[in-house]
Amino acid sequence: MLNQFQDSYSRIHHKPCINGEPSSNNGWIYSAYSHKLGFKLDFPALYQCYRQCLKKNPDTGKMFLIRSPNKELPPNSRDEILGVAYLGLLKPSHLDGWNFSPRTIPAFNPIKLVKQLWDLRPSLKRHRNYFWENNLDQLYRFAFSVPIQDRYFVAKHSHLKINPVAKLFYWTVAKIDSVIGSDSGIRWLKYNKSLQAMLEEFPAEHPFQHWRKK
Numbered sequence: 001m002l003n004q005f006q007d008s009y010s011r012i013h014h015k016p017c018i019n020g021e022p023s024s025n026n027g028w029i030y031s032a033y034s035h036k037l038g039f040k041l042d043f044p045a046l047y048q049c050y051r052q053c054l055k056k057n058p059d060t061g062k063m064f065l066i067r068s069p070n071k072e073l074p075p076n077s078r079d080e081i082l083g084v085a086y087l088g089l090l091k092p093s094h095l096d097g098w099n100f101s102p103r104t105i106p107a108f109n110p111i112k113l114v115k116q117l118w119d120l121r122p123s124l125k126r127h128r129n130y131f132w133e134n135n136l137d138q139l140y141r142f143a144f145s146v147p148i149q150d151r152y153f154v155a156k157h158s159h160l161k162i163n164p165v166a167k168l169f170y171w172t173v174a175k176i177d178s179v180i181g182s183d184s185g186i187r188w189l190k191y192n193k194s195l196q197a198m199l200e201e202f203p204a205e206h207p208f209q210h211w212r213k214k
Helices: 027-037 043-052 078-086 110-119 121-125 137-143 148-157 164-180 185-191 195-199
Strands: 054-056 063-065
Touching: 027 078, 027 185, 043 054, 063 078, 078 148, 078 185, 110 121, 110 137, 148 164, 164 185, 185 195
Parallel strands: none
Antiparallel strands: 054 063
């Protein structure tokens, strides 16, 4: 049922895949949606894909995840980290202090940070990739960090020790989100709300649109 939307690594996408090539940069989060909806996934194949996405930073020896085997750019995103975690594949040693930066994070330099933030001022008119394309390296510790409210979600699905502060933030943000949050697939995945908003991310011919809760 999912075949034409499945890449050669067995991940799910929102557009048809041609010759097994990923049709998006969001295969992990879309596969997490698929798993939550109850579609059958090939977990051994997903695990092999995960292993192929692991890379080692030559400067630090730390492991990090790229989006897809043989595709290091753009760098990974928070959504993809949540997707890998929900699928139960994420290992604790593959997050460097809750940071998933593919690049070395330099020593903290407040003067350089202020300069880089100043350079980032017009970023509302720029693409979100601007900071890494222009090597604003003082921002890596923030831009590639798993937000504290998401750390509970990651820990829960990765069988890690639960940090009570992260859990408190998670449920606090959930309460706030229920009042002022925008509908999205991530909201549905985390809080079981906004299913329709998640489905709207996919075309009419996608198997997700024919899903019916049993």
